[in-house]
Amino acid sequence: MPKDNGIGASPKRREDVRFLTGAGNYTDDINVNGQAHVHFLRADVAHAAINSIDTSAAETMPGVVKIFTGADFAEVGGIPCGWGVTDRHGNPQQEPRHPIIAHDTIRHVGEIVAAVVADTLEQARDAAEAIELSLSDKPAVVSMGAALAEDATKVHEDLTSNLCYDWVFGNPDDDAVQAAFDSAAHVTTLELVNNRLVANPMEPRVAIGDYSRATDEHTLYTTSQNPHVIRLLMCAFVLGLPEHKVRVIAPDVGGGFGSKIFHYAEEAFCTFAAKACGRAVKWTSTRAEAFISDAHGRDHVTKIELALDADNNFTALRTNTMANMGAYLSTFSTSVPSYLHGTLMAGNYKTPIVQVNVKTVFTNTVPVDAYRGAGRPEATFQLERVIDKAARELGADPIALRRQNFITEFPYETPVALTYDTGDYVATMDKLEQVADVAGFAARRAESEKNGKLRGFGINCYIEACGIAPSNIVGMLGARAGLYDAATVRVNATGSISVMVGAHSHGQGHETSFPQVVADMIGIDESMVDIVHGDTGRVPFGMGTYGSRSIAVCGSAMVRATEKIINKAKKIAAHLMEASDADIELKDGQFTVAGTDKSVAWGDVCLTAYVPHNYPLEELEPGLEETAFYDPANFTYPAGAYACEVEVDPDTGKVSIERFSAADDFGNIINPMIVDGQVHGGLGQGIGQALLENAAYDEDGQLLSASFMDYAMPRADDVPFYQVDHSCQTPCTHNPLGVKGCGEAGAIGSPPAVVNAVIDALQSGGKDVTHIDMPLSPARVWAAMNG
Amino acid sequence: MAKVSMTVNGKAASGDVEGRTLLSSFLREQLGLTGTHVGCDTSQCGACVVHVDGKAVKACTMLALEAEGAEVATIEGQANADGSLNTIQQAFQDHHGLQCGFCTPGMVMSAAALLKDNPKPTEAEVRDYLEGNLCRCTGYHNIVKAIMAASGQDVSSIAAE
Numbered sequence: 029m030p031k032d033n034g035i036g037a038s039p040k041r042r043e044d045v046r047f048l049t050g051a052g053n054y055t056d057d058i059n060v061n062g063q064a065h066v067h068f069l070r071a072d073v074a075h076a077a078i079n080s081i082d083t084s085a086a087e088t089m090p091g092v093v094k095i096f097t098g099a100d101f102a103e104v105g106g107i108p109c110g111w112g113v114t115d116r117h118g119n120p121q122q123e124p125r126h127p128i129i130a131h132d133t134i135r136h137v138g139e140i141v142a143a144v145v146a147d148t149l150e151q152a153r154d155a156a157e158a159i160e161l162s163l164s165d166k167p168a169v170v171s172m173g174a175a176l177a178e179d180a181t182k183v184h185e186d187l188t189s190n191l192c193y194d195w196v197f198g199n200p201d202d203d204a205v206q207a208a209f210d211s212a213a214h215v216t217t218l219e220l221v222n223n224r225l226v227a228n229p230m231e232p233r234v235a236i237g238d239y240s241r242a243t244d245e246h247t248l249y250t251t252s253q254n255p256h257v258i259r260l261l262m263c264a265f266v267l268g269l270p271e272h273k274v275r276v277i278a279p280d281v282g283g284g285f286g287s288k289i290f291h292y293a294e295e296a297f298c299t300f301a302a303k304a305c306g307r308a309v310k311w312t313s314t315r316a317e318a319f320i321s322d323a324h325g326r327d328h329v330t331k332i333e334l335a336l337d338a339d340n341n342f343t344a345l346r347t348n349t350m351a352n353m354g355a356y357l358s359t360f361s362t363s364v365p366s367y368l369h370g371t372l373m374a375g376n377y378k379t380p381i382v383q384v385n386v387k388t389v390f391t392n393t394v395p396v397d398a399y400r401g402a403g404r405p406e407a408t409f410q411l412e413r414v415i416d417k418a419a420r421e422l423g424a425d426p427i428a429l430r431r432q433n434f435i436t437e438f439p440y441e442t443p444v445a446l447t448y449d450t451g452d453y454v455a456t457m458d459k460l461e462q463v464a465d466v467a468g469f470a471a472r473r474a475e476s477e478k479n480g481k482l483r484g485f486g487i488n489c490y491i492e493a494c495g496i497a498p499s500n501i502v503g504m505l506g507a508r509a510g511l512y513d514a515a516t517v518r519v520n521a522t523g524s525i526s527v528m529v530g531a532h533s534h535g536q537g538h539e540t541s542f543p544q545v546v547a548d549m550i551g552i553d554e555s556m557v558d559i560v561h562g563d564t565g566r567v568p569f570g571m572g573t574y575g576s577r578s579i580a581v582c583g584s585a586m587v588r589a590t591e592k593i594i595n596k597a598k599k600i601a602a603h604l605m606e607a608s609d610a611d612i613e614l615k616d617g618q619f620t621v622a623g624t625d626k627s628v629a630w631g632d633v634c635l636t637a638y639v640p641h642n643y644p645l646e647e648l649e650p651g652l653e654e655t656a657f658y659d660p661a662n663f664t665y666p667a668g669a670y671a672c673e674v675e676v677d678p679d680t681g682k683v684s685i686e687r688f689s690a691a692d693d694f695g696n697i698i699n700p701m702i703v704d705g706q707v708h709g710g711l712g713q714g715i716g717q718a719l720l721e722n723a724a725y726d727e728d729g730q731l732l733s734a735s736f737m738d739y740a741m742p743r744a745d746d747v748p749f750y751q752v753d754h755s756c757q758t759p760c761t762h763n764p765l766g767v768k769g770c771g772e773a774g775a776i777g778s779p780p781a782v783v784n785a786v787i788d789a790l791q792s793g794g795k796d797v798t799h800i801d802m803p804l805s806p807a808r809v810w811a812a813m814n815g
Numbered sequence: 816m817a818k819v820s821m822t823v824n825g826k827a828a829s830g831d832v833e834g835r836t837l838l839s840s841f842l843r844e845q846l847g848l849t850g851t852h853v854g855c856d857t858s859q860c861g862a863c864v865v866h867v868d869g870k871a872v873k874a875c876t877m878l879a880l881e882a883e884g885a886e887v888a889t890i891e892g893q894a895n896a897d898g899s900l901n902t903i904q905q906a907f908q909d910h911h912g913l914q915c916g917f918c919t920p921g922m923v924m925s926a927a928a929l930l931k932d933n934p935k936p937t938e939a940e941v942r943d944y945l946e947g948n949l950c951r952c953t954g955y956h957n958i959v960k961a962i963m964a965a966s967g968q969d970v971s972s973i974a975a976e
Contacts, residue, residue, distance in 0.1 A: 227951075282917030316856050535916070743945065744959060747954055
């Protein structure tokens with residue numbers, strides 16, 4: 029019998045009613061009295077020196093309040109990078125200044141060159157047309173290979189080259205690694221591209237700056253996954269404002285997928301301009317702007333080599349990756365190809381030697397940063413593609429080859445710094461074989477072939493490091509912030525509860541799932557618990573939602589705070605019942621004295637805390653409100669196995685996904701309905717990466733796919749119904765809920781299965797195709813088949 | 816500026832607009848009906864779908880002045896008279912057919928238009944009809960399932976929600 033309340037139940041989402049009736053409150057729905065609008069004049073060339081900007085004509089245009097250029101921001105800081113990577117020689121990453129508005133040089137199409145604030149948006153746009161720019165074009169550096177050439181034009185004149193860092197991880201001893209390859213019975217090599225993507229949450233970014241002269245306080249409304257992080261970065265590094273004078277509010281957020289983690293220039297601009305203009309300033313991104321100003325994702329080029337012994341055991345793995353940083357370092361950019369990627373290269377396998385080499389590169393393109401999975405999809409794609417290729421070369425069954433090399437004993441210390449606390453990769457593979465009906469594939473293939481289609485089956489495993497992150501570990505790895513989270517549980521006098529959390533839902537349903545936990549712990553109905561999030565003026569300092577961390581990290585803080593509440597409430601109950609604290613039990617919202625029939629209800633204890641007429645004031649403070657900060661002891665390690673079945677039309681190269689199956693181990697699960705939905709969404713994005721999406725630049729640095737007309741977002745008829753199972757559960761050993769997180773798995777685990785399936789289909793049709801780079805568009809597949 | 820008048824969710828509405836003012840802007844900014852969302856500039860995403868004289872229309876693709884005299888229905892007018900969710904809205908909640916909620920108003924309005932013309936659509940027909948509505952959160956699984964459920968079809972055999 030499924031539960032209908034508390035942990036493990038799937039109550040209907042309470043946030044849905046407002047979203048389904050048009051009552052959601054997204055940032056663009058907010059208008060501040062007297063607000064002006066800003067239109068950003070953005071660079072339409074990728075690389076140029078700015079000789080002059082003449083705003084004189086524009087300033088006389090109707091409605092114009094003020095026009096800002098880079099000179100207005102000369103005195104404020106640049107956008108900071110939150111992670112400093114040390115290279116293979118012990119040197120820090122090269123870190124250029126990242127201005128709010130381009131000062132003397134334009135470095136990517138979309139960079140802000142000037143900002144026009146006017147009474148209406150239309151007036152601001154009209155006036156921007158009258159700004160005269162004098163530019164001297166410079167050669168655009170677009171491809172990473174060209175950027176690293178000896179004589180390459182530098183994206184940043186003040187850096188020594190376009191190399192941000194050259195990093196090695198795992199076993200740094202080149203000779204030892206080479207020796208392992210020299211002694212291998214078989215080596216499989218694969219060169220591949222992890223295609224550049226745009227996150228494209230359906231809600232474009234918005235920022236509204238407001239300033240009160242009365243209190244000298246700033247308010248920023250913004251589309252953010254982590255309002256406290258934005259406040260910290262903007263105050264401490266950019267604008268030099270004291271945090272207590274700045275409030276950042278992110279109301280309902282319409283998706284993010286990583287792209288709304290980062291601190292963006294527009295947020296700092298609107299905050300700055302509101303004070304400078306004496307009125308609120310609002311910016312709403314168009315989709316065209318989003319494509320050239322939201323941080324992009326992925327964009328890795330990799331050579332991976334896998335060594336195997338004569339018994340098909342993996343003996344060594346070596347990778348060489350170039351990762352695009354774009355023109356500037358976005359907030360988490362440098363961590364993605366390094367510590368969110370290299371640490372995952374062991375995957376689910378007991379390969380004893382792993383060496384990861386990464387060069388990160390500046391180019392005249394939009395900055396690249398975390399996108400759903402962030403580094404882990406890139407690791408998984410390489411590893412699971414090279415294993416599949418090895419299986420084909422060796423004539424081994426791809427499932428059996430993986431099983432043979434699985435890590436089976438936990439905790440397991442990998443050669444790339446992580447210690448997996450728990451997992452059961454055999455169990456998830458067993459479950460996958462069942463869910464995907466592997467046994468029935470041959471018949472389905474025969475049926476497809478009867479219809480003139482090639483059918484392929486592809487699988488992969490994945491593991492991810494989530495619940496980001498243990499502050500002491502990431503601190504050693506270069507993080508410039510802690511990655512704990514926080515929750516305040518405020519019990520009201522009549523027993524209802526507000527929980528203020530640092531995590532911030534942008535679609536994950538926290539308003540439903542978080543109260544399930546607190547209600548379960550106390551034994552009261554979920555309707556008595558609400559969460560408050562997304563407002564630095566109301567919630568304790570927490571780091572927000574990304575890296576599948578909300579329930580694992582912030583949820584753990586919430587559990588700890590609720591435990592403090594229960595402990596104090598038991599003392600109050602003990603006083604009321606004249607019993608010893610140690611004898612008090614809490615069940616179903618009733619405090620009882622063990623071995624007696626005495627009881628007192630939750631509500632009575634709460635009221636006593638706030639109306640302390642009969643209260644042990646000498647021992648306890650009145651009130652019932654507790655805060656906890658929680659810093660995880662380790663990452664969590666969700667893992668699983670995915671299978672994809674495709675049909676390929678040999679006449680056109682069109683791939684259709686016929687089945688997609690997922691067997692995940694997320695540890696304990698709070699709300700199964702929400703978890704399934706998270707996996708579905710990740711699969712949609714992973715399939716999109718594999719078949720459809722590509723952020724393509726031309727050689728001049730123009731983004732060719734800069735609208736939904738050109739960038740192929742997955743649509744309803746591109747994907748099937750998914751078969752999703754999460755019955756394999758090895759609870760996390762180090763957080764109180766035993767949860768691992770589920771938000772990124774689908775996007776991490778699905779692209780290799782799709783590509784593996786297409787290769788399988790083509791080979792079944794006698795085509796000697798071993799790899800096609802994503803996206804597997806009909807043109808690419810057809811070309812590979814007929815190449 | 817020109818005056819435009821229309822009926823929105825059964826009530827008379829009017830305002831002064833520029834020739835270039837889009838119906839989506841008029842609804843959001845002048846009438847305060849912010850449930851109609853704008854997610855792109857190229858009429859691709861469908862977050863702004865409303866009904867104009869009974870037909871599904873992308874409100875970002877129509878000038879406010881073109882809706883002169885029209886009957887416009889938006890997401891704000893879809894619930895039952897007692898405020899409870901209508902059949903389609905309820906199916907979206909029951910089957911977790913939304914996550915961030917941004918595409919949802921357009922999805923509900925498109926679904927309503929589909930079911931009006933095709934009361935029992937197949938899975939393929941639902942997927943085909945949603946060609947003009949993008950969702951980045953759900954992978955479409957539960958949206959398609961919710962729409963089929965709203966049409967009265969048994970969706971219990973479709974994989975987990």
